[in-house]
Amino acid sequence: MTAQNPIDPDYQARVRTSFAAQTAMSSMQISLLSLAPGHILMRLNRSPNFLQQQGFIHGGVITSALDSACGFAALSLSAKSTEVLSIEFKTSFMAPARSEEIIIEGVVLKSGRRVSFCESKAYEANEEGEERRLIAAMTSSLAHVEVPPDWKPGG
Amino acid sequence: MTAQNPIDPDYQARVRTSFAAQTAMSSMQISLLSLAPGHILMRLNRSPNFLQQQGFIHGGVITSALDSACGFAALSLSAKSTEVLSIEFKTSFMAPARSEEIIIEGVVLKSGRRVSFCESKAYEANEEGEERRLIAAMTSSLAHVEVPPDWKPGG
Amino acid sequence: MTAQNPIDPDYQARVRTSFAAQTAMSSMQISLLSLAPGHILMRLNRSPNFLQQQGFIHGGVITSALDSACGFAALSLSAKSTEVLSIEFKTSFMAPARSEEIIIEGVVLKSGRRVSFCESKAYEANEEGEERRLIAAMTSSLAHVEVPPDWKPGG
Amino acid sequence: MTAQNPIDPDYQARVRTSFAAQTAMSSMQISLLSLAPGHILMRLNRSPNFLQQQGFIHGGVITSALDSACGFAALSLSAKSTEVLSIEFKTSFMAPARSEEIIIEGVVLKSGRRVSFCESKAYEANEEGEERRLIAAMTSSLAHVEVPPDWKPGG
Numbered sequence: 001m002t003a004q005n006p007i008d009p010d011y012q013a014r015v016r017t018s019f020a021a022q023t024a025m026s027s028m029q030i031s032l033l034s035l036a037p038g039h040i041l042m043r044l045n046r047s048p049n050f051l052q053q054q055g056f057i058h059g060g061v062i063t064s065a066l067d068s069a070c071g072f073a074a075l076s077l078s079a080k081s082t083e084v085l086s087i088e089f090k091t092s093f094m095a096p097a098r099s100e101e102i103i104i105e106g107v108v109l110k111s112g113r114r115v116s117f118c119e120s121k122a123y124e125a126n127e128e129g130e131e132r133r134l135i136a137a138m139t140s141s142l143a144h145v146e147v148p149p150d151w152k153p154g155g
Numbered sequence: 156m157t158a159q160n161p162i163d164p165d166y167q168a169r170v171r172t173s174f175a176a177q178t179a180m181s182s183m184q185i186s187l188l189s190l191a192p193g194h195i196l197m198r199l200n201r202s203p204n205f206l207q208q209q210g211f212i213h214g215g216v217i218t219s220a221l222d223s224a225c226g227f228a229a230l231s232l233s234a235k236s237t238e239v240l241s242i243e244f245k246t247s248f249m250a251p252a253r254s255e256e257i258i259i260e261g262v263v264l265k266s267g268r269r270v271s272f273c274e275s276k277a278y279e280a281n282e283e284g285e286e287r288r289l290i291a292a293m294t295s296s297l298a299h300v301e302v303p304p305d306w307k308p309g310g
Numbered sequence: 311m312t313a314q315n316p317i318d319p320d321y322q323a324r325v326r327t328s329f330a331a332q333t334a335m336s337s338m339q340i341s342l343l344s345l346a347p348g349h350i351l352m353r354l355n356r357s358p359n360f361l362q363q364q365g366f367i368h369g370g371v372i373t374s375a376l377d378s379a380c381g382f383a384a385l386s387l388s389a390k391s392t393e394v395l396s397i398e399f400k401t402s403f404m405a406p407a408r409s410e411e412i413i414i415e416g417v418v419l420k421s422g423r424r425v426s427f428c429e430s431k432a433y434e435a436n437e438e439g440e441e442r443r444l445i446a447a448m449t450s451s452l453a454h455v456e457v458p459p460d461w462k463p464g465g
Numbered sequence: 466m467t468a469q470n471p472i473d474p475d476y477q478a479r480v481r482t483s484f485a486a487q488t489a490m491s492s493m494q495i496s497l498l499s500l501a502p503g504h505i506l507m508r509l510n511r512s513p514n515f516l517q518q519q520g521f522i523h524g525g526v527i528t529s530a531l532d533s534a535c536g537f538a539a540l541s542l543s544a545k546s547t548e549v550l551s552i553e554f555k556t557s558f559m560a561p562a563r564s565e566e567i568i569i570e571g572v573v574l575k576s577g578r579r580v581s582f583c584e585s586k587a588y589e590a591n592e593e594g595e596e597r598r599l600i601a602a603m604t605s606s607l608a609h610v611e612v613p614p615d616w617k618p619g620g
Binding site: 332369376 | 483484486487488489492493513514515516517518519520523524525526528529530531532533536548550551552553554555556557558561618619
């Protein structure tokens with residue numbers, strides 16, 4: 001991953017507005033920790049309402065966070081006039097998610113004019129709290145689509 | 156896909172109990188419509204709480220339904236003493252999900268002793284209501300893991 | 311999958327010329343059996359030169375055939391002025407490929423103006439020769455890119 | 466990725482024997498550059514026999530190298546009595562491969578007893594030769610299977 005410069009100097013406000021407009025994020029207790037060009041950190045808090053049958057966080061919930069991490073990392077490098085939509089993603093599950101708190105990291109592997117490639121990873125602290133453990137990893141491709149000048153997230 | 160016989164004659168009760176134990180399903184308004192050996196139909200109702208920034212159903216929510224469809228289709232063909240865990244899945248997004256109601260269909264492509272392969276698809280009725288439209292498709296691989304005899308879903 | 315009409319009435323010649331220009335196909339002993347709009351059948355003959363360490367056909371060789379099947383199925387429905395390039399694909403391996411002959415089937419799930427979604431499957435006849443066995447399956451997304459009017463495959 | 470210790474002290478010989486037994490590698494002009502526990506470097510030389518219709522290296526050929534990189538990285542950390550088989554992989558294509566020489570790097574993300582997760586990347590030097598350019602990336606999951614004590618690669 002090379003150093004990446006944002007096309008839109010106001011990317012921070014644009015991405016944060018878009019994140020706030022995703023109702024799925026707050027419903028699933030996923031929050032934005034930090035944002036830089038092509039890089040994002042998010043947090044997923046475990047909720048008893050979003051588990052699978054063994055009591056682990058549902059893979060689709062972790063995937064929701066990983067997908068948004070990829071999407072907002074891509075959006076931070078895109079032109080002001082574009083939105084991003086996932087073409088596809090793949091999630092690999094290395095370990096069941098048992099922790100109260102999962103850290104999500106998203107990065108842009110290649111930012112294109114029409115298609116961007118991103119990856120994101122989900123970590124939890126191990127029992128000693130010293131080293132993070134890889135829970136799940138996503139790779140995704142996203143399409144850049146033009147939006148009308150007066151378009152607003154959540155509209 | 157060839158005709159598939161369940162190993163466990165009580166697969167209906169086992170799968171339905173497991174589905175009910177997934178708190179993520181009811182939270183996201185995903186319900187079980189019908190179940191046969193290696194085949195499942197589910198419904199996802201659109202909720203204002205699970206959208207992305209453009210007002211479409213979040214890709215991670217659709218993925219949650221697709222993942223569970225694959226998992227329960229695989230579970231319907233597995234031995235009584237095993238649980239299934241997604242190793243990985245990939246979701247492709249053919250069209251944004253705008254409908255009030257999405258139908259999810261999951262099938263087993265190959266049921267193995269250690270690994271099963273499944274696919275699932277998400278459809279919505281088109282405007283004329285005559286033909287279903289493909290919204291998203293998943294392929295997944297799942298590991299079969301032994302569980303203790305007294306293990307219960309949701310435990 | 312709905313019935314699909316080719317945009318380019320000369321799609322047969324265009325796809326067959328493109329297939330012939332892929333030197334990788336003949337090197338790996340992969341041939342075109344039949345072509346219809348959005349649908350292709352190909353054959354992969356086992357060669358001792360393209361195996362992995364256990365004597366099975368290398369997964370990358372099967373993937374080469376599956377990728378071309380997706381690409382040419384997409385190309386059969388595209389405009390004359392466009393080429394297709396794989397954005398990504400995923401291959402799942404259900405069984406080791408031991409046969410002398412593998413049949414590859416590719417179909418278009420959704421043909422778009424900018425992105426198409428395809429899937430392809432690899433089968434071999436079982437020992438009794440009565441039923442085909444699923445060896446591997448691919449899903450892929452492909453980008454449509456404009457080419458100059460005088461562009462020729464293999465150029 | 467944490468530091469990784471090989472279970473089998475003779476992993477070098479075991480992996481190199483297995484690599485040599487993959488006839489697909491030499492046929493496609495793919496060679497082994499270096500090997501460490503959970504890490505491998507390989508080289509793919511462009512051959513006129515393995516191109517697609519636009520004159521780029523066929524995606525399936527790059528995938529063959531990426532798949533073997535994942536497989537041998539996983540094998541370097543596995544027990545002596547096991548072989549590895551790809552369950553599935555996904556390849557993303559960031560840029561067309563035009564170079565005479567592609568470098569392939571494979572790493573183990575998580576080495577398990579039954580399933581391992583790996584990723585691999587394909588790079589080419591850019592025109593100035595100063596910085597490597599990402600061409601393609603794979604993530605894969607692999608199953609560990611027991612082999613008979615007298616089993617030999619290529620047998």
